[in-house]
Amino acid sequence: MTKESSKAPPLYPKTHLLAASGIAALLSLALLVFPSSDVEAKRTTLSLELESPAEQLTQDQDAAEAVQATNEQQASPFAQIENTSEETAETAQIEPAPASAPAPVIEEKKAPSHREVIVAKGDTLSTLFEKVGLPATAVHEVLASGKQAKLFSQLKRGQKLEFELNPQGQLINLHSNVSDLETISLTRNDKGYAFNRITAKPTVRSAYVHGVINSSLSQSAARAGLSHKMTMDMASVFGYDVDFAQDIRPGDQFDVIYEQKVVNGKAVGTGPILSARFVNRGKTYTAVRYTNKQGNTSYYTADGNSMRKAFIRTPVDFARISSKFSMGRKHPILNKIRAHKGVDYAAPRGTPIKAAGDGKVLLAGRRGGYGNTVIIQHGNTYRTLYGHMQGFAKGVKTGGSVKQGQVIGYIGTTGLSTGPHLHYEFQVNGVHVDPLGQKVAMADPISKAERARFLAQSQPLMARMDQEKATMLASKR
Numbered sequence: 425m426t427k428e429s430s431k432a433p434p435l436y437p438k439t440h441l442l443a444a445s446g447i448a449a450l451l452s453l454a455l456l457v458f459p460s461s462d463v464e465a466k467r468t469t470l471s472l473e474l475e476s477p478a479e480q481l482t483q484d485q486d487a488a489e490a491v492q493a494t495n496e497q498q499a500s501p502f503a504q505i506e507n508t509s510e511e512t513a514e515t516a517q518i519e520p521a522p523a524s525a526p527a528p529v530i531e532e533k534k535a536p537s538h539r540e541v542i543v544a545k546g547d548t549l550s551t552l553f554e555k556v557g558l559p560a561t562a563v564h565e566v567l568a569s570g571k572q573a574k575l576f577s578q579l580k581r582g583q584k585l586e587f588e589l590n591p592q593g594q595l596i597n598l599h600s601n602v603s604d605l606e607t608i609s610l611t612r613n614d615k616g617y618a619f620n621r622i623t624a625k626p627t628v629r630s631a632y633v634h635g636v637i638n639s640s641l642s643q644s645a646a647r648a649g650l651s652h653k654m655t656m657d658m659a660s661v662f663g664y665d666v667d668f669a670q671d672i673r674p675g676d677q678f679d680v681i682y683e684q685k686v687v688n689g690k691a692v693g694t695g696p697i698l699s700a701r702f703v704n705r706g707k708t709y710t711a712v713r714y715t716n717k718q719g720n721t722s723y724y725t726a727d728g729n730s731m732r733k734a735f736i737r738t739p740v741d742f743a744r745i746s747s748k749f750s751m752g753r754k755h756p757i758l759n760k761i762r763a764h765k766g767v768d769y770a771a772p773r774g775t776p777i778k779a780a781g782d783g784k785v786l787l788a789g790r791r792g793g794y795g796n797t798v799i800i801q802h803g804n805t806y807r808t809l810y811g812h813m814q815g816f817a818k819g820v821k822t823g824g825s826v827k828q829g830q831v832i833g834y835i836g837t838t839g840l841s842t843g844p845h846l847h848y849e850f851q852v853n854g855v856h857v858d859p860l861g862q863k864v865a866m867a868d869p870i871s872k873a874e875r876a877r878f879l880a881q882s883q884p885l886m887a888r889m890d891q892e893k894a895t896m897l898a899s900k901r
């Protein structure tokens with residue numbers, strides 16, 4: 425990794441600086457992946473998607489839980505062995521366990537023998553059974569035992585099948601991890617085989633990541649260990665303040681604390697961003713996820729202001745303003761002087777139109793000269809109107825509700841209209857105002873009643889980002 429970035433030719437001091445910050449980010453990543461033992465101790469919950477020493481630290485904990493869980497669900501005396509042998513198995517591996525061999529420490533009673541095989545190219549259930557010494561009839565018995573047993577014949581390369589055989593060499597249990605979260609098993613009983621599926625519940629922990637933007641956000645984020653989805657989430661959290669298409673500069677930085685789902689010490693997925701900080705051209709933006717007492721979740725700045733504005737500025741992307749708001753203009757069709765109480769956006773027929781804010785749909789239908797029209801009521805004060813639509817988006821209907829940015833319909837030229845465009849009106853307490861002149865209204869900040877509760881969550885998250893970053897930078901020296 426470091427090799428790659430040192431290839432960047434240090435032609436100009438600037439480039440060199442950028443390369444250096446890139447290396448810094450790589451170093452910090454490397455630090456995460458290979459923490460020194462004393463750092464490790466401090467970072468039990470800190471890790472990326474990694475197969476590394478850092479993981480083992482948390483793994484002990486999780487593995488302990490997992491073993492417990494497995495023991496409860498399937499009374500296999502091999503639960504522990506299975507768990508630890510998992511990582512060492514590389515190819516087909518058959519554990520010889522002759523009845524006469526000295527019994528391993530864990531086994532007191534008559535032990536069934538344990539065999540495991542890894543599915544290779546060309547393997548079928550029959551070839552795998554053959555590898556562990558089971559007769560062809562055993563395959564038929566298994567597959568005939570029930571519908572779900574057939575899941576065992578949907579084999580994936582690299583999948584491990586584990587067999588328990590009794591001293592007579594008969595199959596008494598067969599199980600396999602289908603994914604990080606799912607294990608299927610068949611256990612012999614008097615009637616045949618009983619199928620069981622165990623779904624692991626991932627433990628959730630928080631993970632930290634820091635990145636410096638070198639060239640593009642997506643590259644830097646990927647290098648720092650953020651998934652594409654997390655990067656999109658971050659862009660959307662800061663999307664009201666930072667234009668990620670145009671404003672991003674090399675040297676911009678981000679810190680993110682997010683939820684990470686873990687099974688047996690392995691990261692298997694991510695949850696939401698809990699807090700984040702983005703430095704764009706020297707200006708710092710903060711975000712904290714907070715669920716209020718009513719159960720609504722939103723992002724706020726660290727001091728409790730809403731991240732999102734109540735309205736997006738333009739309901740149509742990539743449109744041209746063809747007519748502005750005016751108190752008097754000659755109407756193109758009526759040929760009379762008339763106020764134009766909205767803004768016209770010209771765009772090709774079919775271009776999506778987005779709801780400017782969350783709200784209730786007062787109308788999704790025809791309205792005289794407006795043609796196909798949507799009217800949305802936002803809270804008590806605001807109302808927006810969208811006219812001349814070609815049609816409505818699926819699910820948008822009178823009496824329903826819409827989310828900010830949701831597509832509500834498509835550009836058309838219905839009603840009194842000379843060509844495809846959106847006629848957009850904005851009302852404040854029933855009075856038409858110029859949407860372009862309208863000072864963007866903010867969504868509500870944290871209410872006074874919840875301020876203390878919010879800060880109790882926000883402050884530790886901010887402090888942790890400071891601390892993690894400082895530790896990271898300090899250990900780089």
Ligand SMILES: [Zn+2]
Pocket residue numbers: 747764766767768846847848
């Ligand atoms: Zn108009």
